[in-house]
Amino acid sequence: MERIRRILVAGCISYSLCLELALAQGICQPSGSGTALGFNISPSMVVNSDAVLDSKMSDIGGTGPTAGERVFSFRRTISSILKSAGFPDDPPAQERFVQTMLDTFAPANGFALNPSAGMLMPLDGRGGENTKLNAADLLDETSPIGLVPLALFNRFDLAPTDWSHCGEHRIVYGKQNPGFPSRFLLIFEAAVDNPGTGEAGCRPVAEFWAGLSEVATNNRALTERLSAFYYDGKATSYGNTVDLSGPVVDYRNYGGDGVRGQVRGNLFMQEPWQLREWLTQPIFDPATPLAFVTETVKDNPLAELYRDDFVSGPLAAQNFSAVLTTLQGEFVGEVTSKMRTSLMAEDTPKYRGLVEELTKYVLGTTPETEVSEPTILKNTIALGNDKKFNEFQSTSQNNVPPGDTDEPRFHAQTKMRTLLSAMLAQPTPHLQPQDVDAFLNRATAGTCAGCHQTAPGQNIRTQTGLPPVVFPSQHPTGFVHVGEDRTLSDALTFDFLPFRRYVLGRYLCPITGPAAASAAAPGVQTTFAARPFSSTDAQQFSEGIVSAFLSEARSSQRLSAPQGAAANQQQSVLAQATSQLDDGDRAILRRHIHDAIDAARTAEQQIPGAFVEVRRPH
Template sequence: MITSSIKAASRRIVASVLGGCMATAPLSAQPCAPTIDPDRSIVVHDPALLKEPFALRKVIAQLLRDLPVPASGADAEAALMASLVATFAKSEEVNPISNVVMKVDVRPGENQLVASRLLDPDDEYGLVPVGLFNRLDLAPRNFRNCGEYRIVYAFKAPISPPKVGKFDDRFFLIFEMKMPNPQFVGAAGCLGLADFWRDLSDIEDDAQRIEALRKFYFDGIPGYTPGPIHPHHLGALGQLRGNLFIEDKWQLREWKLLSTDPGRFVMEPVKSNPLAELYVDAGKKADGLDPLRAEFHAAFVAHKGILEGLLEPELVFIPKAMMTDPRLNPHSPAFDRSHYEKVVVNRVGLPTPDGRFNEFQSDSQGTLDVPEENLGSDFRNDITFALQKLLTGFPLGASVTIDDVMARAGAATCGGCHQHANEKPIGTVNTVTFNWPTTQNNKGFVHITETGQLSKTLTDSMIPFRRDTLAKFICDPPLDETAGLGYLQERFEAALADYNQTLTDYRLTRLNVITTLQRDALTQGGPPATAAELTDAERKVTARFEESLRQKMEAVGDAERNLPGAFVENRRPH
């Protein structure tokens, strides 16, 4: 159980938010050191235990039930999954922020998937749960949400021999659901959620622990309702990610749930994945992208731009943190290289002003999406010039090269984190180079396999960081920093209000059109409006609002991503 000092810390932060209305006991002299079992409180990855409680059909059914216009039944469930499958036939999409048309690979193998089979856990193409991920570490600094809570689905096993291509057929879907802070009181509003996940470490009985998680995800827990599985948490506030291996080129994509009638999944740009062609020098390709390319180049080297985000660990965090943590000081006898490297790996991010640069797919195979393979010589010189100035702010003994910067830019993307950044140098400390970690131990470079096995990137670097983050948050939760966020906070609140208003307008317009159609039929003495006429009217309303809803969903996501993180300044979304 959590020690009295931890609970006292929780009470103190709540009391500070509530104006001292809560009595707090003196802190115990006992150090705060909560016991956290990563396999219970950070990543739950036993597919046998998860199979029935987290069956994909149950998740889809709940999403449909909670839509503004609820739906139910096997046909509706299959239709929602079919909306995702249909996106694999597309050859282009329009970035909703920049309005630039971006090419998308048609993927016939994935487009042939049958929705009803994906929902059947006994089918070889049925998707089954393989992992639950606690991502409290993705909370923004204002704690407007308490991070993401994810469910990963995969085939029961790679399909061999493959039906398509030369490699085994594999397919992963990750439901990445942000959990709003229900009390809007900063860190205090997320402490109960942190306690819930920490307390899972104390539950010895597997069935009891999984049941607690099932209730959390589907129903919510006291003070945190609804649970993560809700349309809003996969729309404006979250996303669905796909890891695709049926066509031979391994690729990652993202979708959002559009809360229209009927609800459906729509493609969205993959976060932190700038279009690789933007690294090319201006005037070198006749692709019509030079105006966007100029914006990207300027954003990369700007003050507090992309380059500074990639260097944030050594430029901002470590110089401050090493004053109290000598393990991060390259010239301290207590310097701990392993700890230093983990800090860098977990803090590297790729901040952009908004999602205008992001494309709709991230390749992990080949060199098409590798930044250094696309980097033009002029742009390379510009980055090198800016880098030399920034290196003067690094701790003595720390350094990066232009190649390290490009490796970090790749690692911050989906494809790079999974594959093409593996074991590439990303920096030097005390003359020794260190690399991005690897996924190569894990049956083809995924972070979690069909059997629940985890990559070394997770087990050696990221899970220890997330475990320590949870412990620190419970022991020493930060005070509310909303007031210091200024424009960024205002931008997020305005975007969320605008999206919610547009969604309300859609619902009211739809209801008004249907009501008017039915009333006119009655007052004119004709037959009642047919189901086909009502459906046609609903579709016209949906078509009228769809583009606006998609743009405003993306605007909310952009504004949320631009908030600094509570635990990491530039949060990597994958």
């Protein structure tokens, strides 16, 4: 124990020290047949038990008005996001904040601008969500349509190779009393800042999740640890005393601080079924200073780009033909180069490393724990396309006429198929020539709609002498991987979660030193030197931009010096901007924030993953 204490005090600064610590803690258990992992899928990769998710605040010592609410209630999450920005979090403020999301389902004309593409892309009006849901009821877990927590997920596997953050840590909410069409799920996908530096800096986060297996049968202790992690940033585990830089549930971690995280929704209140994405960003409106801002859906290129008639199709009436021609030309080039490599990943260095080290770990022999090469394939299929190709909605209803669904194989026509056939004809060291549909099925699986609905059961590889590999199944209720009854899909149970445990085990129990970093795409910065403020500065990304703007406004005498320094210090800089700027300056500041975040996210999404070449976001 004294050796563990000294390592913890000194910091886990080398692989030998990290491994020694992991061995002493029981995380890594070497044997003659390989290294076994001393943590389980539940609760170290997923928590979906009623005992934890239905626990009340009073069960862990909470008192006051919220004592009777669930520990991970939707209201608590919304309140925490508002508080993290320094804005009021009373019930009316919570309702106004949630209403900003519902308002996005009533766009002005059915289109929205993707500024990276210079193109208007579809954004359907959805009266089902806009009129059948209301903020007050969604926040009220006693309401028939109130949102309740369905699962917590550890996505440490999404850490980037520059270790600027430690992956994503998610909370899934679902509407009560689901039916068809009456389902609504939200996923809060927080990407937490690295509390230290480099690869070792994220170790407290990894150890926190592994350490949950210590208390797997103690529901109160498990709930307390998770509550402290998500809402207080406490990562205490195995004697570790290094915590996060702030709570997991923080507006910054859902897209408000430049590069990290998002909120996604699975929408079923009307047909067609869709997935969408938002960021929590300051908009400085006195009534709703923080809002859910619509974002393009990551790794979801506009499906019509696969069509031969893209330039003369339905989108032509809304856009310049030159823009459409240029965008499709760039997309075709990306399909045959960057996307080809990321979708057919069997020859990439990190894929080979995952395969070659499988025999060095004892992961288990049950279907819920074992990992094989096909398992790795199902987890590493990814598009990794440039953000300018992404649309604002991912439609996954595959029983509608071709042209409405977003399946690439429905849209790809003669020219695209001919091009892909020529591209796929040559074998590679680890992959025989594949047919066009297998490639397009992989492209489908890399999208939100595909992973959730249209890719399951589709062939993604055929190799002579081996059984074909098909993409795994979604939840029996369709379109989700976590049901409203908290049960999990086959894809999660037998493929995704075992793989994520293997990845976490390789990090905590390394067989070798750190793997060589993959090269970033040409021209992509991997250290975010362009960010005006690093995440370790006293001023965070958005707050830094706002502080500079306020300072400039005061120096130009557009803004009076604050009255009463003490009173001003009690306000966050975001609150100061909301209360002190006029409408014109607030609009300018909104645009500054939006553009800075967009540029930072565009760069971040091109950085390779720490464990895989391309981080598939779903």
